[in-house]
Amino acid sequence: MKKIENPWRGMKGYHCFGCDPHSEQGLRMEFYEDGEEIVSVWHPRPEFQGWVDTLHGGIQATLADEISSWVVFRKFQTSGVTSRMEVRYHRPIHTTDERIVLRAAVRQQRRNLVEIGVRIFDGAGTLCTEATCLYFLFPKEKAREEFHFCDCSVADGEFDPLKA
Template structure:
């Protein structure tokens, strides 16, 4: 498993403050990402600050975890950016904010058709499938990603030296 370098860190002074992945957003999830073969993986600990019902992780936060990892999959595997056009989440088992100490969020590219990436994602706690998502992502051209979003590449730590 290889840690992915956050390519937007250098843009913090310009306003980078993503709720999902900015490390210095005081309210954010501060997600970090890893490449594991064909998958992109993140590990995250649910706390009481993100609950919906008593001691249960809010479904919107679960959806955000799935959406965020899909974006990172596009950045790393396709070396561009895009936007979610469709997100379907199925909640299979509750995620408790007190006893589930670490979630594993995992995404995989299923197919690419034209400018659309079709992605599957899952959230697991202690090996148990809690939520799954199917996403469609519209992928920007590499030129648009660079010009509009300052994105040039997404590397792993070992690639950057």
Template sequence: MVAIKNPYEGLPEHGCFCCSSKNPIGLKLSFWYDETNQTVETRWLPELNYQGYHGVLHGGIQSTLMDEVASWCIYILEGTAGVTHSMEIVYSKPMLIGKGQVVVRGRIDNREKRLVTVHVELFDGESNLCTTGKIKYFVFPPEIAKSKYGYPGRDAFLDGGE
């Protein structure tokens, strides 16, 4: 696993709820890339203020985590940027808070022209699979992602290479 650099972190306006260290109410996520398995993941320790039912991680927070990992899959595995097109989330079992750090892992499942489907899995702190998702992203051609949306290129996330 290789730690992924967040090239947006140096921008004064970067306040992403998920990945900015500057957002006081944000999740402050970091990401890792597994070149062998072609996956991107994050690890995060949920606290009770993110619960829905008592002791259960809110489903909206779960889907947010999964959407963010899907976005970073597009950055790293597709080498471009995009926007969420649709999400299909299946909550198989309650994600209990207090079991330790959760792991959210994504991989590219399908490519159809400019729509990329990312398969994402969310595991609780005891490595039980709790939630899965198929998240479709509308991806920009790399030159458009760079010129119009500030995508810095894949190498900026990997410090110039793997």
């Protein structure tokens, strides 16, 4: 896998709840490219529970939404917005898990609409949650001018976040 570089890291005014690595309250997600998939290995924290030791469903939806945006950034080199999202919760995810793994990929594209499939696995590797996000892609010029999008590239060398 290749680590995706966060193009906004250190930018003034950048405080994304999902991916700002310095957000005290945020998710602090990082992303990797694994062929056609974007992967995130995320470490649950107790403050994100709904029921005791159970990851809140809204946080799971936010994780799915965030990784979907990174599919757009990396695979289309632009930004966009979530137009629709459907989440199916199959099994609980525990905040006591050392890590969970998210995998997302493009399912289909129709003009400027992209359907992205997301799977969330618990610490044991069991599929717990699935989401489908429909993303509206911005034209690249609009993404650059209005949303400060720049190149979404990967770092040199291979990295396996599952072994780190």
